[in-house]
Amino acid sequence: MTTRRLLMVVSVMLWCVAAVAADWPEFLGPRGRGAATDQAIRTRWSEADGIAWKVDLPGRGASSPIVVGDLVVVTASSGASQDQLHIIAFDKATGRTVWHRRFWATGRTLAHPTSAVAAGTPASDGKRIVALYSSCDLFCVDLAGRLLWQRNLAVEHPRSGNDVGMGSSPRIVDGTAVVQIDCQGDAFALGVDAATGEDRWIVPREKRASWSSPLPLTTPEHGVCVLLQNPRGLNLHRVSDGKTVWSWKGECSAIPMTTESGSMLHVPADGIACVSPTEADAKPAWKSTKLSCGIASPLAWGDSVACINRAGVLCIGDTANGQLRGQIRLAGSFWASPILAGNVILAANKEGKTFLISTDGEPKIIAENELPGTFTATPAVADGNVYLRSETVLWKVAAP
Secondary structure, eight states, rough: OOOHHHHHHHHHHHHHHHHHOOOOOOOSSSSGGGGGTTOOOOSSOOOOBBBEEEEOOOEEOOOOOEETTEEEEEEEEETTOOOOOEEEEEEETTTOOOEEEEEEOOOOOOOTTTTSOOOSOOOSSSSSEEOOTOOOOOEEEEOOOOEEEEEEEHSSSSTTTOTOOOOOOOOETEEEEEEEEEESSSSSEEEEETTTTTTEEEEEEOOOOOOOOEEEETTTTTEEEEEEEETTTTEEETTTOOEEEEESSSOOSSSOOOOEEETTEEEEEEEEEETTTTSSSSOSSSSEEOOEEEESSSSSEEEEEEEEETSSEEEEEEEEEEOOOEEEEEOOOOOSSOOTTEEEEEOTTTTSSEEEEEEEESSEEEEEEEEOOOOOOOOEEEEEEEEEOOSSSSEEEEEO
């Protein structure tokens, strides 16, 4: 191979890596960690300034946007009974609608007023997109919007779902679409071949409501796995066959999901418990009641873990011992989870105000930006752009 051709191949490979790295393909971004430490974002924006584009959505939703290649994808639900289900892809550069798929719900469409039938965030593996709705309808489309397969899980499991709505987001892990259906009736977790829609495995779950989402996790002992959480503990399942390879019994929150950093799990409960995913039912390495989550999931990066409590106080602790490093009072109620862009935490409250908090030293608010609407969806970050979704509008905040 000539030097010139080698350089061309290396350039293409680096471009592909950069393109993948710039995606935000699922709830809380790549592997559900909520951190984009290589991203620098704009600090100031408003309805009249710093917005690249905004688009009205065809229905309501609490699901977050995802970014896949040149597409920004969101879900929504509409109709008097919220039984019309939408997957919409927008051009990342212009906000133009590239394609729009519509489906009918086959399961329950009752949902709490603060949520919606489009509550779970879609997920992509760069080839296809899977979307799970509160009605327990699961769809898979390709990047051109063509339907590849669908599963009407409420038809297959008639007692799945609950009267306040489901909220778990699917994952695509190593070619397997993983969904978590935790409810008081037919509770189960399912691993589906992402290419064909056929079952790879199904495991029963405790009949207990939970709105947490699966977390992809790789361990030296068991390889590629997925972590499932409910109010009574954690279960780690091997993605290839669904086998339970580790479990931990302990109090867990029903909505905010566990996160991982430095091979340790940071479990939201009455505070944060730090648990090793290799020691079954082991006592937590530490537990801190000062690090408390409300509805938003905790955020971990490097040697830090952050969470927002029900009083709207952002607390940052040390992942080694749980010691509180600093805290700062924000304002409003927080349903969206905080994310990290560069060294700045984005925390978007329900009332439409997004706080930017510096993580250098003591946490400090460096900017407050407000947009109209009700915001319960977690923001997405890609290429320095921030995507914020209200119930009915999608906003793109331009890169610096």
